[in-house]
Amino acid sequence: MxxxxxxxxxxxxxxxxxxxxxxxxxxxxxxxxxxxxxxxxxxxxxxxxxxxxxxxxxxxxxxxxxxxxxxxxxxxxxxxxxxxxxxxxxxxxxxxxxxxxxxxxxxxxxxxxxxxxxxxxxxxxxxxMAFRTSARNQLACTVSGLREGEVDYEIYLRLDERTELKAVITRESAQTLGLAIGMQVLALIKSSSVLLMTDPDQRISADNQLWGTVARLHEGPVNSEVKIDIGGGRTVIAVITHDSVQHLGLAEGSTVAAVFQASNVILLVLG
The missing domain is CATH 1.10.10.10 (Winged helix-like DNA-binding domain superfamily/Winged helix DNA-binding domain)
Known part of the structure; x- marks a missing residue:
């Protein structure tokens, strides 16, 4: 048989x-x-x-x-x-x-x-051929802009009608991926690379700020996991210290921004 x-x-x-x-x-x-x-x-x-x-x-x-x-x-x-x-x-x-x-x-x-x-x-x-990734955050995006520099590429990623992300990768990586306007990609961001901010007037250098509300808060003795609802059925996970949760006064329903650098965005092209 x-x-x-x-x-x-x-x-x-x-x-x-x-x-x-x-x-x-x-x-x-x-x-x-x-x-x-x-x-x-x-x-x-x-x-x-x-x-x-x-x-x-x-x-x-x-x-x-x-x-x-x-x-x-x-x-x-x-x-x-x-x-x-x-x-x-x-x-x-x-x-x-x-x-x-x-x-x-x-x-x-x-x-x-x-x-x-x-x-x-x-x-x-x-x-x-099976695909696995440890990145907790995987967001489906469309390449909306490309800006070529001497060393790096700035990639603009349309998440929805109101939200655009930015990624910075090397020229070699951009060429390897064959990026083009309109291409569908996954933006991967590790939860440990996501910072949280509650003051909209605060000035920060991070390129990406996704505002939403705390949908779930799982507190641990050292680190805590925060799930942010950014609308459209999408969520972002951040892992921050327990002290940071207390300092920011976070609770379910709190308004908060998930903040991360463009250099912390990894791009994945499938197919």
Whole structure:
């Protein structure tokens, strides 16, 4: 009997993958239970991992997949948007065809020269192509401007109609990426590179300031994680010291800006 190829389907935008098996099961559990905490237990995932996954999906999707529901006797909850339900239905429909195609490919490879070895080689290739990043913040952007310098390139990135980011990379990196106006990219920013500011009149040298409200505050004995809702279903994560949280007087609902240098933005071009 030939070895079976069992693939993990990923749904991609032009910016790369943002839906996979675990996230789909999380979305289905949110739809069923109306709660992130209950959905996380069902998958299972930690509560924090579940929220991080929801934030990442909402940041990468054209429209938010998950939304909060306020009020009511139950005190509100979480539910899928119409777009979220469509994505789940699309995934499950394509998944059936995808597995059928893999079954046919495995059978053909086994019959061809090399047999089972060909299938295992194909599996190894797929694993090597998998993409991972440690950057907590991944924002889908469109290149809106390029300014060439003697050493560096200034890259302007349109996040939405009202927000533009700036990145600075070397000339060699810009040429390697083949950047052009209108190109779709991912802007990656490590959470430790994000500073927070509460005074709009404060003068700082950082190029990027994304204003929003504190959506979640997870305080630790030394460092704290702050999730900032910047609108449009997008969020930014910052990790700052516990003392900084106290000094800024941060709490859920506080108005705050996520601040980071253009040099701390890493660009990713997929495809």
């Amino acid at each position: 030939p070895p079976r190829l069992v693939g993990k389907l990923e749904v991609n935008t032009e910016l790369g993958s943002f839906l996979g098996d675990t996230r789909i099961r999380l979305l289905e559990a949110i739809e069923q239970h109306g709660s992130i905490s209950q959905a996380a237990k069902h998958v299972p995932l930690s509560y924090k991992t579940a929220w991080d996954a929801v934030d990442a999906m909402n940041n990468l999707a054209e429209q938010p997949l998950v939304e909060r529901v306020a009020g009511g006797r139950q005190g509100g909850g979480t539910r899928l948007t119409d777009h979220g339900r469509s994505m789940v239905a699309l995934y499950r429909a394509v998944e059936l065809e995808y597995q059928a195609a893999l079954d046919r490919l495995a059978a053909q490879a086994h019959e061809a020269e090399g047999g089972a070895h060909s299938v295992r080689s194909f599996q190894q290739l797929l694993r090597r």
